[in-house]
Amino acid sequence: MILSLSCPDRPGIVSAVSSILFETGCNILDAQQFDDTETDRFFMRVAFCRLEQSKSEAEVAALIEDLAKRLDMTFTLRQSSARKRVMLLVSKFDHCLADLLYRWRIGELPMEVTAIVCNHGREHLASSDLGDLPFYHLPITKQTKMEQEARIWELVQQTNTDLVVLARYMQILSDGFSAKLSGRCINIHHSFLPGFKGAKPYHQAHERGVKLIGATAHYVTSDLDEGPIIEQDVERITHRETPDDLVRKGRDIERRVLASAVRHHLEDRVILNGRKAVVFTG
Template sequence: MSEPEAKRTKTTPAKTAPAKDPEEEPASEAKVAILRIHGPDKKGIVAAFSQLLYGHGCGIINAEQSTDTAANLFFQRIAFDYSTMHTDRTAITHGVKEVCDRFSMTYSLNWNDTKKKIAIMVSKYDHCLWELLLRHRAGELDCEIVAMISNHEDLRSVAETFDIPYHVFKVTKATKAKVEEEELKLLKDVHNVDLVILARYMQIISDNFCRVFDHKVINIHHSFLPAFIGGRPYHRAHDRGVKLIGATAHYATADLDEGPIIEQDITRISHRDAVNDLIRKGRLLEKNVLVTAVKAHLEDRIIVYNNKCVVFD
């Protein structure tokens, strides 16, 4: 090339794409499953499940464990991300079963791809009901409320406010068995309910109801069980001059108010408190304790054994 031609030729520098900001790149959404195991305490359990999940390409997000040394039982809850797994759910489930069989463990595996469906059973008291509905609306309870059942019409307007189907079943001693059969059909066949919440439902449910929803019925009780069981509990507590009142959330079982306890709380009482003060303080405890118990169940943080509960953080 001659010198004049060289002067006329311009070299255009290559354009480079602007560097991407790592914060702008969308992160892959984690798919979190919950594995709960319990059984005889033996060496190698933690390592076996860690190796199993790692081998399938899953990452452990959180793992919490506990041991009942008196009963020689081991409990563990593992939250793991399966969005990066290089096998499939069937292979992981098969692996979990194989490890559990090897260590004589029982397990529960929830892939968290569908929300749990819950039904609330109420009578006339509405403080626990409102707390559940408002916490759910605020996104604090990850579930779908599919039905409300009552033996009174009083709270229908509350259900309509939140667009929840409201079903009234009038219960008498003569019709109790038939009515409960209809309720179970509604809950299981129509709504496919996973959890029933007795939000101050003032009817005794049957042994059969508890068997159908084994450890899937949560009741709130207005005291530390078994104190002041029955009617007018706060009046009786006031008459005894108690210095503490409490609330207990537990799974309903065939033994009335003797099911596994999930959550409890207390508040102090003094001679200055009248019955209405006890009721007010007690209701605050009831609704908070019930929500805490329901949230633990929805998040698969409970393992039931020997009529007791291990409740992980």
């Protein structure tokens, strides 16, 4: 099982959590913690297993719930074998989608794909092996934006989707839709944020003559490209390279950054901390 939590910092939190797991006959497999001295909050992720003579899962959960009430704690507790349900949104560029599906099929990403939603036709996703996964073509215009987002939200609810991934979905979500997906929608932006927000970041980077380009995976908020950052990476470039060269190199960065961020979320390694995210890497 995996327990992730955050609460106001105070002495004895680690001891209290460990005592509950010990007293209920559980064995801690991995534990990570972080004290944020700026916000005075405590963050922790614990992976543990129940032994033969341990208390039931419900009894363990009840004790953790009691502790959460005493410590004003926000927490999640789930079986590590329980796969989160993920919906993938994409536009014409499907390199991130193809990569996520490949990693999912070889078992690298422990998730259940609930649907693939594209604002363009299926023919634009020729490099992605969609198999028999549910596919929805939901075109969008300025006039139909609200209706299209309402349909996506219906799909999220109908499929019990836990996480929405914008795998180069080149549409800006409305404030209302972003709020509905708060903390469970990951976007890949093709620049090293906070630099070069918005459209055509590689062209912006080329115009500025940068020597590094990057990609950023972050949670979606109503503020464009301002959500809590989960993962980033960069690659060195030179003055000789054109915007097309940057786009080509950027595809590789985008794929690995997005896959890493999604994996962190699936494994409950990310805990929100205001405008930032605490990420317990494996």
